[in-house]
Amino acid sequence: MVDQALLLLRVGVLVLLYLFVWRIARTAIRDVRGSSESMILSPGHGFDPQPAPVAPSKPATPGRLVVVASDILPIGAAVVLDQPEVLLGRDPHAAAVLDGDGFVSGRHAMVRLRGGSPTVSDLGSTNGTYVNGDRIAAETPLFEGDEVAVGSTRMIYEPGTTQ
Amino acid sequence: MPDRGFLRLPARNRELALIALALLIATTGFAAVQLARAQEFAASPLIAAAFFAGAYLIAHLVVRITLPDADPYVLPITAVLTALGLIEIYRIDATLARDQGLWIVLGLVLFVGVIVAFRDIRRLETLRYTCGAVAVGLLLATIVLGSEVNGARLWIRVAGLQIQPGEFAKILLVIFLAGYLRERREVLAAPARKVLGIGVPALRHSLPLLIIAGASLVLLVAMNDLGSSLLFYVIALAMLYIATGRLLFVGLGAGLFALGAAAALQITPRVQTRIDGWLQPWADEQAQCCYQITQSIYTIADGGVLGAGFGRGLILNSGGGTIIPYAETDFIYSVIANELGLVGATAVILLYLLLAWRGFRIATTADDGFSKLLAAGLATAVAFQVFVIVGGVIRLLPLTGLTLPFVSYGGSSVTANFAIAGLLLCISQRANRERA
Numbered sequence: 111m112v113d114q115a116l117l118l119l120r121v122g123v124l125v126l127l128y129l130f131v132w133r134i135a136r137t138a139i140r141d142v143r144g145s146s147e148s149m150i151l152s153p154g155h156g157f158d159p160q161p162a163p164v165a166p167s168k169p170a171t172p173g174r175l176v177v178v179a180s181d182i183l184p185i186g187a188a189v190v191l192d193q194p195e196v197l198l199g200r201d202p203h204a205a206a207v208l209d210g211d212g213f214v215s216g217r218h219a220m221v222r223l224r225g226g227s228p229t230v231s232d233l234g235s236t237n238g239t240y241v242n243g244d245r246i247a248a249e250t251p252l253f254e255g256d257e258v259a260v261g262s263t264r265m266i267y268e269p270g271t272t273q
Numbered sequence: 274m275p276d277r278g279f280l281r282l283p284a285r286n287r288e289l290a291l292i293a294l295a296l297l298i299a300t301t302g303f304a305a306v307q308l309a310r311a312q313e314f315a316a317s318p319l320i321a322a323a324f325f326a327g328a329y330l331i332a333h334l335v336v337r338i339t340l341p342d343a344d345p346y347v348l349p350i351t352a353v354l355t356a357l358g359l360i361e362i363y364r365i366d367a368t369l370a371r372d373q374g375l376w377i378v379l380g381l382v383l384f385v386g387v388i389v390a391f392r393d394i395r396r397l398e399t400l401r402y403t404c405g406a407v408a409v410g411l412l413l414a415t416i417v418l419g420s421e422v423n424g425a426r427l428w429i430r431v432a433g434l435q436i437q438p439g440e441f442a443k444i445l446l447v448i449f450l451a452g453y454l455r456e457r458r459e460v461l462a463a464p465a466r467k468v469l470g471i472g473v474p475a476l477r478h479s480l481p482l483l484i485i486a487g488a489s490l491v492l493l494v495a496m497n498d499l500g501s502s503l504l505f506y507v508i509a510l511a512m513l514y515i516a517t518g519r520l521l522f523v524g525l526g527a528g529l530f531a532l533g534a535a536a537a538l539q540i541t542p543r544v545q546t547r548i549d550g551w552l553q554p555w556a557d558e559q560a561q562c563c564y565q566i567t568q569s570i571y572t573i574a575d576g577g578v579l580g581a582g583f584g585r586g587l588i589l590n591s592g593g594g595t596i597i598p599y600a601e602t603d604f605i606y607s608v609i610a611n612e613l614g615l616v617g618a619t620a621v622i623l624l625y626l627l628l629a630w631r632g633f634r635i636a637t638t639a640d641d642g643f644s645k646l647l648a649a650g651l652a653t654a655v656a657f658q659v660f661v662i663v664g665g666v667i668r669l670l671p672l673t674g675l676t677l678p679f680v681s682y683g684g685s686s687v688t689a690n691f692a693i694a695g696l697l698l699c700i701s702q703r704a705n706r707e708r709a
Contacts, residue, residue: 112313119301126297127298127353128620131624131627133294134346134350135627213459237459242641243641245459
């Protein structure tokens, strides 16, 4: 009697173990099939540069890029995104002049306002422009809290308020 | 097909369903051990299972509230692994099992603490240098204050408890490396000059690699422990590769490893003993080099395909001690292989495979460099540790004293691994939330 019960319990545990493994493994198969899903978030993929269909209201206060770490700019300084195109670089005509940082190119990156929400693109800089730690290849949209890094300067995007 | 419905469930309900399945496994296992021991059913396994269930349900509820979009598979996988470990420890010694139950509850408390404190994982990035300093401090403290157990200096005695700081230092080191490498990866990846047609980074940027290799060797000699030193080295090398994508570092790292291994053979007699036990265990089965590993192989072979069954394996000697020394820690995998057979032992490997896959999957979906590196580093740490210890007990690799994550007996190991699970959930929450 005890032997039969133990055999039943042993087989039971093994069956349950494999049921558990199978349930999770099935999602792995789905992941592999739908792997394009993970590409969507990577910078430059799946981003639609068309403006949003609903006409965006003009921001009452413009968005800002707030410096959180930099060798050349004071922490807390902000680049105000009040123009359709904001240039970042060592160029003295840039909106944010990042002079004194050897890792920044003259015309390094451009922040554009598209339908009220900003995007950032690298202008062929030597050391690259990073969004959330990833080097961007194409125009990349910015969302609240995203981090833009150019040379030693790291900035967090804060959206403006709309009316 | 009923499982289509399962995949459509919200993430947290899937987690709950899988935890319920894990609890069923735990209850069945406890009942089997108890029945084999006493030859009759009793209520005690149900009480143990209920306690286990309560702890996991509370953890699940906290995740439901704080991290609604987090990965739903990590927590249930840890539930099955801790259940299997707890059952086998209970089977070896009921007193040890009571302690292990306490460690699991403490581990879940730490898990909850981590997910509440680091809900926004970016908060951890600002602490990277603190983590690095604390990791080095912990390792130094182990070397200076540590007591030797079975030849290795891994333990510190604090208030009557033995703590293994290396388990926590491992996690802190991964956090530090994730923050550091994310900061420096551009310069590390960019070759400064060409030597023999291969781009070589400037010396000051290769310095971290040399420091890591040197530190691992110092750890090996100072702690006299092959396992942790190898683990630290591989974690650092893997993260360096993930950060830079340059195989050159892996090649250089492997070369440095070969040099270090040759040096270690000369410096520490313990390494030589381990190599002897690996290559010629049958030369002298009773000798110190070979007794553990030969007993482990006998135990695994004895299990056969379907195993002896919970509570039925030949694990204990006539005196009530375990036949394999350290069966409840380093050799727990041999015990599982004995009682659940090849089929059960394979299931355990599959569970770790799923856990590692979830870790790397979280790393691919994470959208900032720090989270990617952290998730990949933690997944590497767990996966490599399993590879080394399971490889050791089945004589694929030289035996090194590492714990089997979540399964082995031990407070430091269990709680540290729950912290890893908590960090993985925090990272996945941020990635999944932004996608939604």
